[in-house]
Amino acid sequence: MSVLHHKPMDILGLKQDIVKNFQRKIDERNHDKAKWMTEENLERVSACPICGSSTQHADAIMDLTNTRYVCCRQCQHVYLLKRLTRDALERYFKSDLNVNCMYADPEISQKRIEEVAKPKLNWAIDQYKNQYGEVPESILDIGSGAGHFVQAAREYGLAADGIEISESSRTDCKKLFGFDLINTNFYESDLDLTQYDLITFWGVLGLIYSPTDMLSKAFDCLRHSEKGMLIASVPKWNSFGTSVQNIHTDTIIRHMNVLGHIHIYSESSLATAFVNAGFSPCGAWYYGMDIYEFLMQLSYLSNIPSLPEKTAQYINPLQMTIDHAGLSDEIALAGTI
Template sequence: MNDVVIKEHDLDLERLVQPPISETFGKTVDIFSLKSVEQSVCGGTCSKEPVVVIHGGKYLQCGECTHLHVGNGLTEEELSEHYKESQKYAATYTNPEKAQLRVNQVATPKAEWMLKVYRDLHGNILQDPNVLDVGAGGGHFVKACRDMNLQVEGIELSRPSISFAKNVFNIELSNRDFLGVSADEVKNPRLITFWGVIEHVKDPVAMLKKANDLLKDEPGMVVASVPNFRSGSTIIQMMYPDTAVRHIGPIEHGNIFTEKSISRSFEKASITPTHAWYFGMDAYEIWTQLVTCGRVKSQDFSVDGFMSDFDRIRESLGIAGGVSQEVRGLVTKLTSLKDSGDFSEALDLLPKLQLAFDEERASDEITLAGIPSSEQM
């Protein structure tokens, strides 16, 4: 992972930027037939032609803030119904056998980073903040916060996820629409989190504005974790768009962010970015596409051919060539093991590969923390 403290003169992440089917609520959706819509976080003009097409979802890019959205996506009402009732979507986060593992390995590091940043920003505050986790899923992050003795509450639309949190963690999540929550209905939150949430909604900025409103300009912080377009996962999914499983997906991830667009989203919500954290699952995504999907076993697969396509897309995304050496090392190792079919010897290469993406700020997830603009220090 790569943790970046944004200095005062670099508060605008634009300075850091390098140029730049599916089943829902029990119904099969023909995404090719969905109506195209204009949508950007800054109000700019989007491209007419898609920048990337995944499972038929056509992602258009704003020419100003570089944000991407799926042009032929679901309506707001359809999305809401999907998240309320979808057992299939909730299953991603509600495996009881892996619940504590997810708390320990995923949720707890996020909670620790969040609290460290909050204390860095508000070191004069003696009491730890009340936390409001929006889109709490199965309650893993809420559980991690409680284990750290933080006061925390979670909001979640998915009924299957709410049941999971109650049954597994004995945590009561509130089944409410965040945009409709009043200040009287929450416990004076000083820290509001969106872990993989705002990419799912039609209006990400509205969610951030609501968070800012609830903070009431008192010492507080907003954290949002979003998919990063300029990433290793994007490269491999552009190479193999019909087998993408996570990261870019036209039903759930209607928004894909860049450093510039998540920064612009915060600014539109009157939130000043202060800290960024880069971590992802790019190495896992590459492994999945090559090993799980069986491509590396194909007779016509070649390391040079793969790397030629990989580097072409990498360069188009403005990602430095440092990651290519690590990728080539993994692919070469996998190719040497394909006759035996036992790829376990290559697993130890994945952490080093992921670190290369994280250090290039090319991991598939960006977490941005910020404070209400009136709080600028």
């Protein structure tokens, strides 16, 4: 299996709104948690969402307001003990503008394509070429947000479509790039989605109610292709970023965020999910924003707002070390049918 480490980028440029308004982002996230993490919206999880092992055999590893993250002893998957119900989760992602607005700023849209979407596309194409000796003819991106990855694929010359349930994100995509994303729930969709060679889940499997159902649906779509491939990126538990956030849980706005990530993966749980759905893992990519997270938290807790900008030159070199050690807060996995 091929393994790649690191993805350099101008993280402060991409996250400039958060860097300048970190306190406001914390307040917005806490407001959202108070609004949504209520008893009527929550349900207790009785078994690991990946391997099915009883939650009685899971260890508590991070306590948060109204819930906690637990780790499955069988596959090392990390998940919320109490999470939003399927209905509440879908309503949250359909209606909450704070989830999507950060990705729709026209001023940084092209920067996001160049520094985030295109590196992901290039890695996906490389994985496909390694297995099949050619470029995929068609791509379906699930949970496309404002459509940056789909736009990058189209600029490359590929037939690419995206699925997005958020109305505001679909509107942003139309405004930014001039095309429509498909408005459907991928898992429940009765549309014919069997014409694609490559299906991607960039940052989606940490958000959704049942990742195993989504992966099985993807396999059903791709099994009609002789050269089908799935790619998914997920938040990773065993990371430097996790350790930073575990020290002070009141200022979390990303990664170990109970509204954004109800699943946090280990290499074991991600591989288990792929294999159980019928995919054979063939490539992995370690990258993340751990150093950015460390500097943002240190800046906030020490009341030195200029710290991230003053240390910007060290972010990529230090992140590269984290990524090569396998301690990044994100991992992408490719798998063939």
